[in-house]
Amino acid sequence: MLPSFFDSVLQLIVRTSTDLPPDVRAAMKSSLGTEPGGTRSSQALTIIAQNIDLAVDTEGAICQDTGMPTFEVKTPVAANHIWMRQQIREAVAEATRRGKLRPNSVDSITGKNSGDNLGPGTPIVHFDQWERDEVEIKLILKGGGCENTNAQYALPVELPHLGRADRTLDGVRKCILHAVWQAQGKGCAPGAVGVSVGGDRTSGYTHAKEQLFRTLDDVNPDPRLAEVEASIMSTVNSLEIGTMGFGGKVTLIGCKIGALNRLPASFFVSVAYDCWAFRRLGVVLNASTGAIDHWLYRDPAHPISPMLDQAGFTRTGREISLHAPLTEETVRALKVGDVVMVSGRMFTGRDAVHSYLMKHEPPVDLRGSVLYHCGPVVAKEGDSWRITAAGPTTSIREEPYQGEIIKRYGVRAVIGKGGMGPKTLAALQEHGAVYLNAIGGAAQVYARSIKNVDGVSLLDFGTPEAMWHLTVEDFPAIVTMDAHGNSLHRDIERESGEHLAALST
């Protein structure tokens, strides 16, 4: 067996979770230079850049959602795949124990978290053989927020704002534009898309995800697909969805398209959307020892340079300080576009907590509270807890519950990402509350705003789903839905829909 194989896979997982590849860094740096200073998108990008630097410096998870670990392994013909799969599973469990991966594997029927990222279907490991005498392992960590924005189209199809997408490359182009528009900020834009033309429904999605293993700056060897990729990249940013859906000049940092043969009756276009926290790395191992021979996607001649040459998020002086618990008067004075710095007590709650609160009294008094849609990475240290990564999760999942919870329990502020729908907007107006958009994926920046973990409720749900009681200081966020019926998300969706219509021909 290969004595260094386990350690090499563990290194690969840790580095993938904590250090973005150079091509993604370059694209994000270029985005930062493109957005005019002082805009919402530029402030968000500065926080993202600061977060990327912090994650490397501290070897912390770039985003608290470390996603579905997906390994693509190529081995010499004689390799033992059964043994390798077991080693990969053990390395995943060890990385989870060390807090580099969040426990993300949940029984689909009971909702119980396995706690070690192992379970039926997790992690995903694909093996292939090749004639070379070395082992190649590539890994992608793709989170749930962006996974939920994936889309699959069966052509021909009528698309809002774009009209009919036929079984042509122009139809493919329309599907990609539609998928990006539909994602808005929910997948933590600016993102990248992997696209598959053809295949069946299953192979199409797999092939789309495989495109995400290409570097952002490569050129498609198929000139027809290269042309569609270039066309998308030259037009998509005119949608002005911007970072986190705040509006802005950069919406997409990459588009990679592959094609599979299909049945004559089917024409699928499958789109795999990945967020700015585009964690993808690889290693080539010595086939006898399993030791790392070299890293993929990295040029040793170009060491990593910091994303920011300054301190990171800098205040303009217009930020509004909020101290929780909040009064109705304070909250009603806020309006869309205000940048706030939240201090005081905050409670986390996502899917399991929201479902629980619909049937049970809350375990704590939520009057005047700030409810944070977040599933953090948490480390136990003796009898106490420490949050090591704590960015927001996608809020729209809580849309069926949020308005009722605000009404029943007097919640004054909800923090999350991607915005919420009309039911929540109406509840904010009626009961006096606001929605604050935090910067998706900025898990290290937000973990540093948390000054203490004061307690935890509903821990039975697993650490990401439990209700954590936190004391925070200067937690930055932007008011994107206010108590006056205004929603930045609704406005950007409408305006970008108009831009989309302009791209229909």
Ligand code: SF4
């Ligand atoms: S950056 Fe956003 S979409 Fe990506 S994994 Fe993190 S929370 Fe999910």
